[in-house]
Amino acid sequence: MTSKEKFGYFFTLHRSGLTVLALSLAVLLFPLFEDNPYTLGLTNLIAINTIVVLGLNLFIGYAGQISLGHAAFFGLGAYGSAIGSTTFGLPPWPTMLLVAVLVALVALLVGIPALRLSGHYLAMATLGLNFVLHTILLQWDEVTGGPSGFSGIPSLALGRFEFADEFRLHYLLWGVALLVLLLCLNLVRSGVGRGLAALAGDEVAAAALGVDTKTAKVKVFVLSAVLASLAGSLFAHCYAFVSPDSFNIFVSADLVIMVVIGGMGSVWGSLFGAALITVLPEWLDMFETYKDFVHGGILVLVLIFLPQGLVTGLIETVRIRLALRRSKDAAA
């Protein structure tokens, strides 16, 4: 093996790890070049959305199911942390965990009956959950603050180091997002992940290989709900203010669009999808008027032409082209 080949082999073997490393470096250095709080606020939002989308993408891409109510779990996390740490004065970090456990229970409650059935009952069940949560957030104003929102949420702190400005939050949020990204990468590259990929491919075949399909679907659903809840808690502490409209069903639809753009089952695609849809309104001035067309149009076009999702679809097309060319070369 020449040194060049060795390098190539090393690179292929560790490409995920190296990409994570490169990304971490970029995240670490980014605030040195860009210290505009507005831009940092935007990238911080990307980090939060990435956490939600990673979970949702695992669920859609690997369980082959649809959740149209992930904003509900996001919102439960946000309001849970807000109420716990402000109204009851509990310490923020443990509250975050406690809320995540409660959200996991809610997800179990919705997921077990709806995922037991074949078909897409979960889509409507989660949509319903989202609607109910939104109604409760609006109506129960003595606890949630009603339509005007909930303010005065304390910021997170490690010891005496408070994550109070965009600069510090950048490191906190991206740290968490990268950690979640790494965990998801580990998952999809493990035996469990392959079992889930089999489940997404063909349920009967997956069961014949020993994958407990029903339980696996529920587990991934709960995992995605927990990630959404954690992201929600971070969101609440980061902005110190939450209002019901951040968690309505249209937000859920946006999350789904992020997943479809990234590609179903793609961890890196989630990052891309979250970034694109978060930044898009900044690029297009008249976006507010045409938001629905852009979002809906992207979703429809991607699904018609690349049903696996934009990024995955493109990568897969290239991979298959390459492999076909190689097999032709081998034949010749």
Next chain:
Amino acid sequence: MSSQDLLQFIFAGLTSGSIYALIAIGFCVVNNTMGIVNFVQVDFITLGGMLMFSALFTLGVPLAAGLLLAVSGVALVAMLVERCGLRPCRSENHLVLIFLTVGLSIILRGLIKMFWGKNRMALPPLTPDEPIRIFGASVLPQALWILLLTLCAIALLTWFFYRTPLGLAMRAVASNPTAAAVVGIPAGRVRLTSYAVAGALGGLAGVLVTPITTLNYDVGVLLGLKGFAAAILGGFGSFPGAVLGGVGLGLLESLSAGYLSSAYKDVVAFVVLLAVLFVRPKGLLGK
């Protein structure tokens, strides 16, 4: 509580129940022919109300003509949605198709927002708003119209499904898609028709209900969700089930609003949905 109040609630329940039944049948028709949940159904409802509004105030046509115009207009849009939105997709994967209907629904909602704006509008009822007293309960004439027209729509549908060749083809596809394809039933036309029917039903529901609620660009979302809950309650895919589920859900909702709390009236449908999935997933009349 007096029996008068009870009667009042029952009338209210029947009225909203009829609307849910119409929407539920719309969901079932598409589900039976394509095996998917059609999210665009939600916007068919809104569009029905909007077209009625324009027909009355922009074109200035009489009520009956406006009603026909709105319903057939939504049916036409529904066919366009199927032909231009769903047909080009090569994937047979249900996940992809359902996402596609979500995307189409977002686009349609955007169009509605663009044409009619984001403001709330008011649609006049079919006949003047003087409550009629029936056994001591006061009933709006619009409620009677809703009951009557729902019955007409159901009768018309029954005739269509059992007395016309296309209706037979659609029932054949619903009971066994593969066999239907083998004997040469045109799948494309059946899909197109199912969308037209779903659109017409959604449009009718929209025209009838928006004078009672209000009319704005996302009024259909909540109604659609309740219609779906009704379809599940009755047994997803079953037409008698959809009617029963709709009426059942309407009654549950109005009784709980009357006797428990009206603030959380909208939560009832969701609780019913979950309870059905837990206890009897095939619904009341499901196979």
Next chain:
Amino acid sequence: MLQLEQVSKNFGGLPALDEVSFGVPQGQIVALIGPNGAGKTTLINCITGVLPATSGRIHFRGQPIEARQPHQIARYGISRTFQNLKLFPRLSVLDNVLTGLTCEGGDSILMAMLRFPYLRHRERQLKLRALEALDRFRLADKAHWPAAVLAYGDRKRVELARATVGRPDLVLLDEPVAGLNTEETAEVAEQLKRLRSAGHTLLLVEHDMELVMTVADRVVVLDSGRCIAVGSPDEVRSNPLVLRAYLGQMEATT
């Protein structure tokens, strides 16, 4: 090893399997043959739990398995291939074979996410075993191709590799040579014999009589859901009931 006792399956009143009883002894190749619509694939689906049997008992190594879920049955050591290939087109060939080792990675999602060193170690070992299996089926050079681009014959071999990589006690093969040419069929026959000598027990559903006669130790004949003959290939070949079932079908089709 596998024992079926009066297994019946009705589809809405229509009997697809009617009190089928036979056994599959350890270390043998048992072929399940019969005319089209005899219920062969239905029987495979009943054994693997995809379709629950209406009545009857199925024992595997003395344990009743008729009421078990498909994944539980797979974990008892029964693997299968499918008549209409069920590979995962988006995964690479290697990953497809690795899914055959799912039963051995009984980890929780949490463990997998944290990727402990012992997992990394085991992952490497699983990968080695999968590569060995690919080597056995002469697919090692295509290990990193997406399964979607493989030729039909290669796909069948990947499915065989996937079904055998986990060293299951019993492998159910649903028409392993359907659609293959003579050369490829002969190769599969060799593979089957090699699997037998490696200690696997095979239950084979097949239409190709030549293959059945060359590799099978025992033959079970199904006709219209009934088991009409069990015996060695020679016995079955001369059984008048079997002849009638097959001839009758030939008369009907010609």
